[in-house]
Amino acid sequence: xxxxxxxxxxxxxxxxxxxxxxxxxxxxxxxxxxxxxxxxxxxxxxxxxxxxxxxxxxxxxxxxxxxxxxxxxxxxxxxxxxxxxxxxxxxxxxxxx
Amino acid sequence: xxxxxxxxxxxxxxxxxxxxxxxxxxxxxxxxxxxxxxxxxxxxxxxxxxxxxxxxxxxxxxxxxxxxxxxxxxxxxxxxxxxxxxxxxxxxxxxxxxxxxxxxxxxxxxxxxxxxxxxxxxxxxxxxxxxxxxxxxxxxxxxxxxxxxxxxxxxxxxxxxxxxxxxxxxxxxxxxxxxxxxxxxxxxxxxxxxxxxxxxxxxxxxxxxxxxxxxxxxxxxxxxxxxxxxxxxxxxxxxxxxxxxxxxxxxxxxxxxxxxxxxxxxxxxxxxxxxxxxxxxxxxxxxxxxxxxxxxxxxxxxxxxxxxxxxxxxxxxxxxxxxxxxxxxx
Numbered sequence: 001x002x003x004x005x006x007x008x009x010x011x012x013x014x015x016x017x018x019x020x021x022x023x024x025x026x027x028x029x030x031x032x033x034x035x036x037x038x039x040x041x042x043x044x045x046x047x048x049x050x051x052x053x054x055x056x057x058x059x060x061x062x063x064x065x066x067x068x069x070x071x072x073x074x075x076x077x078x079x080x081x082x083x084x085x086x087x088x089x090x091x092x093x094x095x096x097x
Numbered sequence: 098x099x100x101x102x103x104x105x106x107x108x109x110x111x112x113x114x115x116x117x118x119x120x121x122x123x124x125x126x127x128x129x130x131x132x133x134x135x136x137x138x139x140x141x142x143x144x145x146x147x148x149x150x151x152x153x154x155x156x157x158x159x160x161x162x163x164x165x166x167x168x169x170x171x172x173x174x175x176x177x178x179x180x181x182x183x184x185x186x187x188x189x190x191x192x193x194x195x196x197x198x199x200x201x202x203x204x205x206x207x208x209x210x211x212x213x214x215x216x217x218x219x220x221x222x223x224x225x226x227x228x229x230x231x232x233x234x235x236x237x238x239x240x241x242x243x244x245x246x247x248x249x250x251x252x253x254x255x256x257x258x259x260x261x262x263x264x265x266x267x268x269x270x271x272x273x274x275x276x277x278x279x280x281x282x283x284x285x286x287x288x289x290x291x292x293x294x295x296x297x298x299x300x301x302x303x304x305x306x307x308x309x310x311x312x313x314x315x316x317x318x319x320x321x322x323x324x325x326x327x328x329x330x331x332x333x334x335x336x337x338x339x340x341x342x343x344x345x346x347x348x349x350x351x352x353x354x355x356x357x358x359x360x361x362x363x364x365x366x367x368x369x370x371x372x373x374x375x376x377x378x379x380x381x382x383x384x385x386x387x388x389x390x391x392x393x394x395x396x397x398x399x400x401x402x403x404x405x406x407x408x409x410x411x412x413x414x415x416x417x418x419x420x421x422x423x424x425x426x427x
Contacts, residue, residue, distance in 0.1 A: 006410070006411065006414060007205060007206060007207050008410065008413070008414060010200070027194060027197055027263075027266075028197045028200075029193060029197065030206060032410075032413035032414050032416065032417045033413070033416075033417040033420070036413065036417075043186075043190075044190050044193050044194075047183075047186065047187070047190060047270075048270070064136070066136075067134065067136045067137050067138075068138075
């Protein structure tokens with residue numbers, strides 16, 4: 001069994017597909033350091049011009065919401081329909097505002 | 098893909114009652130066709146099944162680089178060489194997407210590779226056949242990648258989302274693999290010499306049956322199929338996929354001008370499918386069990402690459418640690 005401490009750390013990869021768009025999470029990879037992670041991300045995730053910019057971040061640096069809290073976190077928004085423009089019915093003459 | 102490194106929260110003790118509730122909610126989500134994400138609760142058997150399937154799939158991609166890699170230096174033209182390089186690099190990339198997907202299930206990359214190198218984990222038995230001629234490279238693209246695509250497209254809808262996402266990416270890239278193979282064969286069949294056409298036919302004869310075996314044992318003998326179907330890990334049965342593949346290949350073989358080596362292959366109007374001859378399952382199990390033409394050679398090549406690359410991995414990590422220490426001191 002290999003020594004896990006000698007495994008290259010894991011990085012999350014975010015790629016901007018073209019100028020003007022957001023960076024989007026596209027996968028993860030192992031790399032020894034940040035520079036290596038960017039280089040490997042280019043080989044693994046942009047072999048067909050999928051991107052114009054790459055971000056990498058150590059996976060253990062990401063803080064995520066707990067899936068067990070999903071209902072508590074997100075469901076309260078379900079009954080706030082007044083936050084959407086379609087909630088308001090205006091007179092026809094101005095309804096496209 | 099989410100990662101196992103993020104999943105560091107201590108596991109809480111749960112009562113049997115809570116477990117039953119979690120199981121019920123999981124089943125309901127599967128039944129509703131919803132996706133399961135890395136950090137969601139899942140039954141241990143589901144997790145283990147996925148680790149086995151995804152890592153086996155990843156190993157197949159990596160070992161699959163070997164038979165074709167043999168031909169990179171011997172490709173007949175610069176164009177074919179560039180194409181083959183790109184394809185073999187893709188296979189490596191596909192292996193990496195899949196390892197990362199498997200690692201979301203609380204296994205490390207090193208554990209997965211150890212399982213491959215020690216012979217504990219399997220990979221697709223097709224890669225234990227040799228690539229004897231240049232035509233083999235074309236036939237691998239046409240038939241082997243063709244069968245792989247047929248197998249993989251339904252996996253894009255697999256219930257485990259990190260696996261499904263990896264498969265979407267893979268399927269998008271895989272189509273080029275099949276097409277370049279057919280193209281290489283087509284050039285030989287239409288513009289080649291008599292000897293080249295015979296070489297293509299010979300390669301088809303050798304790869305046809307192993308390609309059919311890629312869909313796995315018949316449904317009646319497939320041990321994991323039923324549970325995997327229930328869980329939405331598998332969407333279409335082995336035999337149904339195999340039939341679909343045979344039906345697709347018959348027309349393609351005609352366009353190519355080759356015959357498929359099965360005297361019993363014929364259209365059945367009542368079934369609206371092609372009937373085909375019996376598959377030699379003894380051969381399949383023999384190759385899976387380690388006694389194919391190239392099993393030992395393939396595994397030895399992987400172990401050798403891993404061991405000979407160890408100093409590079411260690412040096413890169415040592416360099417990073419040294420830099421980190423320097424930064425801290427500064």
